[in-house]
Amino acid sequence: MINVIKKANNSRLVLQIKQRSLFLLVLYFLLAGCQTRRVIYTPKGYDITKPDITELGNKLREISGIFWINETTMLAQNDESGKIFTINPEDKQDFTYPNIVFGEKTDYEDIVAVDSSAFLLISTGQIVEVPGYAKGEDVPGKIVASLEGKNEFETMYYDKEIKSIIILCKSCHKEKNEVRTAYRYDLTNRQLIDTPYYTIDINSIRKKLDDNGAEFRPSAAAIHPIQNKLYIVSSIGKLLVITDKKGNVENAMPISSTLFNQPEGITFAANGDMFISNEAGAEERATLLKFTYKP
Secondary structure, three states, rough: HHHHHHHHHHHHHHHHHHHHHHHHHHHHHHHHHHHOOOOOOOOOOOOOOOEEEEEHHHHHHEEEEEEEEEEEEEEEEOOOOOEEEOOOOOOOOOOOOEEEEEOOOOHHHEEEEEEEEEEEOOOOOOOOEEEEEEHHOOOOOOEEEEEOOEEEEEEEEEEOOOEEEEEEEEEEOOOOEEEEEEEEEOOOOOEEEEEEEEEEHHHHHHHHHHHOOOOEEOOOEEEEOOOEEEEEOOOOOOOEEEEEEOOOEEEEEOOOOOOOOOOEEEEEOOOOOEEEOOOOOOOOOEEEEEOOOOO
């Protein structure tokens, strides 16, 4: 009789363990499913997972900004190099990258072209103008604007509707990691306005992602030529954020650290095709990613 009771107790114990294990397994998959489904947004008109990838040559290992001119011409600059390079995005085998020298080595972070001038952003918030760059000859650049304070910038873009260059903080001294601040360089008056043009609320991004720990430190931005929205890449945190032109967050999504190992540049072709450049890592090559626009 004692053996029968022991066997019955053992059977009940085994059944309880199995039931608990099954409960924990079901709970795990439910939680895992919630985590993978929490962000369902993808940019309108793009498959962000399937780019056309071009590997860039050694001259552009530290490519930190790009600007689309036309189908066969894209401007780029290499961090720490006082040169403007030309990329032919249609020729994947051309690693010559014709260039002009405009200045000494320093921490250049982004580039735009307006009319006959190119403009480059230095990480401290200075803007360098290179007039007549398109002639293909070396020409000295000159600092045309500076922002006071302890600031770090990687992002600059052109807004043709207000004929202004916008620089966007990666991290600036008054932000307290709550906002990212944009400043406007008015090309009509040739003046950098030192009061904020707009701010981006980081908590708005975190709410879109359902992630209170998400980091947002802009590394590149450009205005979509058809949607008229601002696309912002954050290499730290691996995010793509879309706002209106005054920084109101409309969408945010995580991006693959495999495809986007260090995204530092973004630009658009006139038809909406999106290009994002990656600096080379320790064991990777620099890349130019093309995402075809399909509205």
